[in-house]
Amino acid sequence: MSQFLLRRGSPDEEFPDLSRNHTWMGRILTAAMYRRQFHRCTHSGVLFDDVIRPGLEEPGDWCSPASVGCVAGDAESYILFCDFFDRVIEAHHGHKITSQTPESDFNCNNLKGGEDLDRSYAVRCEVSVVRGVEGFCFPTHCSRGERRELLTLARRALQRLEEEDLPGRLHLLEDLNQDQQRELDFDPPSDSQLRIGVARDWPDARGVWSVGFCSGCTKYLC
Incomplete structure (x- = not known):
């Protein structure tokens, strides 16, 4: 683990140079926060x-929109470093954090909007949902x-979904050739994903669940 491998000085000696850093x-x-x-x-x-x-390795540019410049390694990060993360989240999203938790609604019939898309300009619409799994670190x-x-x-x-009402197939990325990856409209990891560690050991243990193996198919990345 990191705490056993790093030989560090004092907080004042280790505090980074942020004079040219344009991230949140x-x-x-x-x-004082770093200490x-x-x-x-x-x-x-x-x-x-x-x-x-991530923000130290990619400090951003003053003329571009500010990136977040930080990542959480696990769910506990948001608790242990809350006085930092809360300020970053407030600045990035533009509203104060409260103790209220939004009510969950997983009924797809309650989704609104999208019916008025002008197909002359919009060929398709893609929705991305990312969730962590309790007991596991983040990517x-x-x-x-x-x-x-x-x-x-x-x-x-x-497999349980396949047995019920969502038949599909799990494709392991390491088993797909480039043509098949293009057919699934799957992009390789970006430089940013590589830098923050999300794409470590790519494509080991990565997969795509598809409903129909064709152009425009519904897909879910594991």
Whole structure:
């Protein structure tokens, strides 16, 4: 884990140079905040330096929209480093964080909008939903073993869908050639995904669940 491998100085010696950093992380992080977070570590080994590293490696540009500049390695990161993450989330989304939790609604019949798309300009509409799995680190921090275990869990869950009302097929990326990946409209990982660790060991333990293996098919990335 990170806390066993890094040989670090004091918080003042390790505080990063943010003078030319244009991310939300760089705008919000102060030396006092860094000192408070410096010795903290989540149970899975996420240090505060792991959280802010993306913004240090990609500091942004003053004439471009500010990127977030930080990542959470696991769910505990949002709790342990909350005084930092809360400020970044408020700045990025433009509203104050409250104790109220939005009411969940997973009924697809309640979705609104999209019926008035002008097909002269819009060929298709894609919706992306990303969720973490309790007990596992996020992709920015998880190990190969965790990722493979998650793929096994996803395979079991998708098999149940296939037995019920959503027939489809799980395609492992390592088994697909380039033509098949193009047919599934699947893009390789971006430079940003590679830098923050989301695409480590690509394409090991990655898959796509598709409903119909053809152009324009419905797909779900594992």
